[in-house]
Amino acid sequence: xxxxxxxxxxxxxxxxxxxxxxxxxxxxxxxxxxxxxxxxxxxxxxxxxxxxxxxxxxxxxxxxxxxxxxxxxxxxxxxxxxxxxxxxxxxxxxxxxxxxxxxxxxxxxxxxxxxxxxxxxxxxxxxxxxxxxxxxxxxxxxxxxxxxxxxxxxxxxxxxxxxxx
Numbered sequence: 001x002x003x004x005x006x007x008x009x010x011x012x013x014x015x016x017x018x019x020x021x022x023x024x025x026x027x028x029x030x031x032x033x034x035x036x037x038x039x040x041x042x043x044x045x046x047x048x049x050x051x052x053x054x055x056x057x058x059x060x061x062x063x064x065x066x067x068x069x070x071x072x073x074x075x076x077x078x079x080x081x082x083x084x085x086x087x088x089x090x091x092x093x094x095x096x097x098x099x100x101x102x103x104x105x106x107x108x109x110x111x112x113x114x115x116x117x118x119x120x121x122x123x124x125x126x127x128x129x130x131x132x133x134x135x136x137x138x139x140x141x142x143x144x145x146x147x148x149x150x151x152x153x154x155x156x157x158x159x160x161x162x163x164x165x
Contacts, residue, residue: 075124
């Protein structure tokens, strides 16, 4: 019998509006804070957790795509010191005026930078071979030199060693 009375009391508490319950029992605090919040029939905590799981799934998909793209990158080395050394030796044999030599050097250095940038844009990570220990990455200095020489042939006509004499 006690259970029946208790059930009736609970049902009346649930069914009674908040103002009526507050008038009957002034010790009842604002129970709206304890009422479960729902949206579309689901508790808000479930919706928040579902949203977080969806965000984590999207992040995992993005991270996987980036890691797979990293595998396709190639790491190569270039000996910039030997390229510059060979160019300086060729210019010394060329016997041009200082102004022509300075102009050709600026063009050559700019062309090397452009060729290295083109390699990087193609997905390669270019390391300076002087900074690479051992032969752990392929050396593409000959390919870079060929690309630079081809660009220079189209940009600057070769100067004979006439030196204006």
